[in-house]
Amino acid sequence: MKKDLLMWDETLFRDVEVFEIDYMPEQFDFRDSQIRELAINVKPGLAGARPLNTICKGLPGTGKTTTVKMLFSDIEEKTKKIIPVYINCQIDNTKFAIFSQIYKKLTKRPPPASGTSFKNLFDQVCKILSDKDAVLLVCLDDANYLLYEKEISNVLYTLLRSHEANEGVRIGVITIISDMTVDLMQEVDNRVASVFRPSEIYFAPYSQSEISEILNQRVMQGLYPGVLSSDIFELIVEQTMKSGDLRVGIDLLKRSALNAEKDARKEIVKDDVCRAYLISKYLHLSSSVKTLSDEEKGLLKAIAQMSQKEKEMNAGSVFDELKDSLKIGYTRYSEILKKFDSMRLINLNYKEGKGRTRLITLRYDPSRIIDILG
Known part of the structure; x- marks a missing residue:
């Protein structure tokens, strides 16, 4: 054996954790202006007022999540007047799931496993905030996933209107958007838009x-x-x-x-x-697939399998072929296709002809999609 070959107990890594996607670097460069702007928006919370709501927007991998997490870490080190709570909306994308995470952060324990209504959970969260006399700062990371699940208005309304029913409760919201086609203010209800009024911080590639x-x-x-x-x-x-x-x-x-x-x-x-x-x-594909429900995974896999045989996939024809095996209605099918398009898993393009026909094309190699889905 050559003397420069690695022995079984040797490694090239000084610290392998440095290469984990969620690693928080000690040195974080090129986002100073975004950090300053976000800190300014949060600053009213130190005086007991609601922080200014913020949208952090930019393509995946542009430092949005790291910027917010570094600010949250700094807040937790220096003050108890603001309680920051980070929510990954790819995982927690319902109102109950989000408030369960908030409750867990406030109490250091999960809510009861069953028998707890949302109203009960919400009232407990508000009471804790009132007793602590603290400002809640919630980050909804990948908030566009709430949009795909039609939960965004319900979640924001509950957070931002909570002070109306619970005196002394102050909540600010940071939303992180990685889908550049999403205009959040155009997507939320008027009742939300009137209280949300966010400033937008752009993260350039x-x-x-x-x-x-x-x-x-x-x-x-x-x-x-x-x-x-x-x-x-x-x-x-x-x-x-x-x-x-x-x-x-x-x-x-x-x-x-x-x-x-x-x-x-x-x-x-x-x-x-x-x-x-x-x-x-295929990092984006792998991480996106993990967030899909079994129903959505089944449809994506079926589309990938069809694309290996079909040169052109008409949305209507695809539904007709898959509806019996997947057991979903056309409305739900259409919603999932729109979600796939927003998640950059497929392209939905309109073809003019007799009416407007939607064509489905995959953004990734179908065999790779099938392989990742298992």
């Missing part, structure tokens, strides 16, 4: 130089010296720019190093990156 700097910081923290040459690093930056998502680059670094380890090498080579990219480029 990172430039190539910014992506290079961010990934280089991860490399220095997470890999041992000599593992990644400058040429291979530039290839990873190039592939990250191609995907348009910083998270793909972070995942690519991790998988490339794992590939090198698997082959018992102490240095990442081009083949490691190329093999890793075949998986990393």
Whole structure:
């Protein structure tokens, strides 16, 4: 065996956690203006008033979630006047689920497993806030998922109108939107729009130089010296720019190093990156599929299977073929298609002819969709 091959107990990683998608970096660059603007909107809460409501909007992988989490961490370290609660709306996308998470943050325990009405849960949350004399700051991350489930107006109305029925309750809301086609103020009810009145903070895509700097910081923290040459690093930056998502680059670094380890090498080579990219480029697809219900997964898989045989998929014809096996009505079917389109899993395009026909095209390789769905 060559002396430079990795032994079974050796690793290329100084700290593998650095390459986790939810890792909070010690150094967070290129979002200073967004952090300042968000802090200004939150500041009234320190004086006991409601924070200004905010929409953080930008493509996936532009630092929105990290910005909010860093601000929330700072709030928790420095004051008890504001209680920040982070909600992942991909997971918790109903009014009851969201208030259950708020209750859990306030009490350090989950609400009773059964027999608790929403009104009871809501009243308990308001009483706790009143007793603590604290301002609640709720972040609804990926709030566009509430829109897909038609819950956005109900959730915002309950949060923002709570003070009308519960004196002394003060709640501010930060919504994070990754779907650039969504205009939240156009989607909510008038009753919500009148009290929401958010300011919008835009998160522009990172430039190539910014992506290079961010990934280089991860490399220095997470890999041992000599593992990644400058040429291979530039290839990873190039592939990250191609995907348009910083998270793909972070995942690519991790998988490339794992590939090198698997082959018992102490240095990442081009083949490691190329093999890793075949998986990393589907990061959005993998994370999106995890959030779907069994019913939605069944429909997506059926569409992917059909697309392997059909050159053109008409939405009406697809429904006729699948309605018996999937046991869903056309209204629900149409709602799911719109959700898939908003989630960038499919494209829905209208074709003029006899009436307006909707054509379904997948944004990803159908065999890869089927493989991820299992």
